[in-house]
Amino acid sequence: MTDATCPAPQPYHQTDFPPEEFASRRRRVFERIGSDVVAVVQGLGASGAFDIFRQTNEFYYLSGVELPHACLLLEGATRKSILYLPPRDAKLERSEGALLYADDKQTAMTLTGVDDVRPLGSLADDVRETRSIYAPQAPAEGRQACRDTLLHARGQIDADPFDGRPSDEAHFRGRLAATAVHAEFHDLSPILDELRMIKSPRELALMRRAGRLTALAVNEAIRSTRPGLMEYQLGAVADYVFSVNGARGGGYRPIIACGSNIWNAHYYRNNAPLVDGELILMDYAPDCGYYTSDIGRIWPVNGTYSPWQRELYSFIVEYHKALLRRIRPGVTADVVMDESAADMEPVVEQTA
Structure with missing residues (x-):
């Protein structure tokens, strides 16, 4: 096949969300930051590992771009979104396929809905005279990482006398401050957190898909369970x-x-055998387009609950029902938990 008959490969880009949805999310950021400021969000850098690149949740939420070393600038005064991409890496493209680079300006604008695409190196000049900058200060969530685990890791790094390196967010803010020397900095994370709490129909569809796959995996694991298998073999099924x-x-x-092993809430070694007469807990869910689920289930290894196991599981089921009864629009998670705890008091007293 000649070049004349072979169409040029298109850069990879996600298909779960149209550019209009990302543009809508960015508009809501503009509404909250005001007109005399800019917001800057940095994407994840290259890991150097032979892994499949996964963008941070925050950067993906605003752009859908899955490429290392990208940045996004939201100009409050003009309400324009500017995407900054690295220059083309021809060697990497020959190895891994077409990617989205600064050279692909029109394509990138079409795919993401941004107003402009510029080389990554021009970001410094574009923010140099800025007086007010919003940037995320909370740790950016990535592959198999949530804010809680990242903050815990941050504490370990800070406590290590031979480490203590700054976080990615602090390092990025420091680089911005060295360029925009007159700028006052504000935390964008609370704004993004608030926006991400309300899910769009497409987001809900991905979350439901993650839930369905989780249920499928648990059912297959239950069917596969028998004494003598290893915990990790059920993980392989999932x-x-x-x-x-x-x-x-x-x-x-x-x-x-x-x-x-169930007593360790976040047990992860999964290297013990399944023992006849014991219970097994499984808590595992997929990453479906940057959305996941969190479903835990307990069942007996031999397929039959003993009397005490049935009593324990019935208690968990009652708590589950209490939570579902109390979940409703307009209340916080703390309210749901407190009301469910009150509902469970008679059950606890009866069990005791």
């Missing part, structure tokens, strides 16, 4: 279900705990 249905692996590391 991984197959996720992958064969198009998910990008697990949304977090699998928790597959048999017997006393």
